[in-house]
Amino acid sequence: MNIPQLTDFTEASLDAAFAAVRSEADATVAAPGFDAEQFRLEWLGRKQGHLKAISDAWLKAAPPEAKKLIGQRFNALKEQIEGSLASAGTAETKPAAAGLDVTLPGSAQRLGVEHPLVRTMAEIVGVFQRMGYSVGLGPEVESDFYNFESLNFPPNHPARDTQDTLVVAEQEGKPLRERLLMRTHTSPVQIRSMLEQAPPLRLVIPGKVHRNDAADATHSPVFHQVEGLCVDTNITFSDLKGTLDHAMKAFFGSAVKTRFFPSFFPFTEPSADVQISCIFCGGKGCRKCKHSGWIELLGCGMVDPAVFEAVNKRRIELGRDPVYDTRRISGFAFGMGVDRIAMMKYGISDIGLLYSGDMRFLEQFA
Known part of the structure; x- marks a missing residue:
């Protein structure tokens, strides 16, 4: 295509120049044997297409006062050509009614x-849904x-510490409580749910979390958790253990056994780590349970x-009633890592495979 050099930048002259280009494009679309891909x-084409050449010859070389006028007409030309191409492609691919078998x-x-x-994650959530828990996000x-x-x-x-937490940049000017970060656990949903709902509350919370961990066979800066929260009157540690x-x-x-050991979490008191009898050896001892017969799986405790x-303090700030009276209610919470459970269940040795996107790995679960 021969692109003339523009010397007159009046609106009438520009209209005529772009009209000539549009006419040539229309003639190409209407010609017999039109090839949509060749036209495109x-x-x-980004490197040698006619529109790229027009942009270089007319728009980039234009004086500053004419760039706006040329830019408006160039955008309109591009939209028209893309529309012509779309219409032509639809007409080409649309089957004739008489020839449809x-x-x-x-x-x-x-x-x-x-x-x-x-x-x-869906299987874990399903277990708690059948126990009457709703899902929180x-x-x-x-x-x-x-x-x-x-x-x-x-x-x-x-x-x-930023060694553990991924924080959003340029937050130093905000009060500490308002600074943004990538959540390190799904526990914030527990707080958001209690701000929105009065007890009783039974909630299971699946989701993705982020920590500044170096990636290796058992650690990833992105992983998944399922947490749970139960708040009501007369909730005891026995309810937690039974659940x-x-x-x-x-x-x-049904053959799996559980046992609880004292632990510490800032948001529960008392707190416990939960172990299950090894699902690979039935508790007899093997390499996967380090010959102990038990595998540590999750943490839990009574809500502090x-x-x-x-x-309650935050509800008051939001103009709501402080309905979580510790003299009347209690609750328990728990949390487990989905990635580790998936690795146990499917015999995966490297957590990185779960995030690799490798179809050869994923097709094994089809």
Whole structure:
């Protein structure tokens, strides 16, 4: 295509120049044997297309006062050419009604399968849904208040350190409680749910979390958790033990046993780590359970009264009633890593495979 040099930048002259280009494009589309792909390459090609040449010759070389006029006409020309190409492509691919054979088999669409992480998380959530728990979701970018302060993490707690937490840049000018970060656990959804709902509350919370961990066979800066929260009158540690024992048996099989050991979490008191009897050796001892017969799987505990007090204080700030009275209600919470459970269930040795996107790995679960 021969692109003339512009010397007159009046609106009438520009209209005439662009009209000539549009006329040539229309003639190409209307010509017999029109090839849509060839037209696309000739006119819209990024390196040698006609529009690229027009932009270089007319728009870039134009004086500053004419650039706006040329730019407006260039955009309109590009839209018209793209529209002509779309219309021509539709006309080419649309089958003639008289030539349609409805007896021919259709084009089968290949369906995928659930990712092992998604499948495992759905199975865990399903266990608690059958126990009457509803599902809670929340944002992955959280404020310090929801991720730490309301959950009884003091300002000097190691978990607030940027070595553990991925923080959003340029937050130093904000008050500490308003600074944004990538949530390090799904526990903030517990706080958000208690701010919105009065007890009783039974909630299971699946989701993605982020920590500044170096990637290796068992660690990833992105992983998944399922947490749970139960708040009501007369909730005891026995209720917590019974709930988790039932959940582990429902997920791993009725032969699985559970045991609890004292632990510490800032937002629960008392706190416990939960172990299950090894699902690979039945508790006899093997390499996967380090010959102990037990595998540590999750953490749990009774909700610390300080968490309820933080929720009440925040509810008052929002103009709501402080309904989480620690003299009348109690609750328990628990949390488990989905990635580790998926690795146990499917015999995966490297957590990085779950995030690699390697079809050879994923096709094994089809």
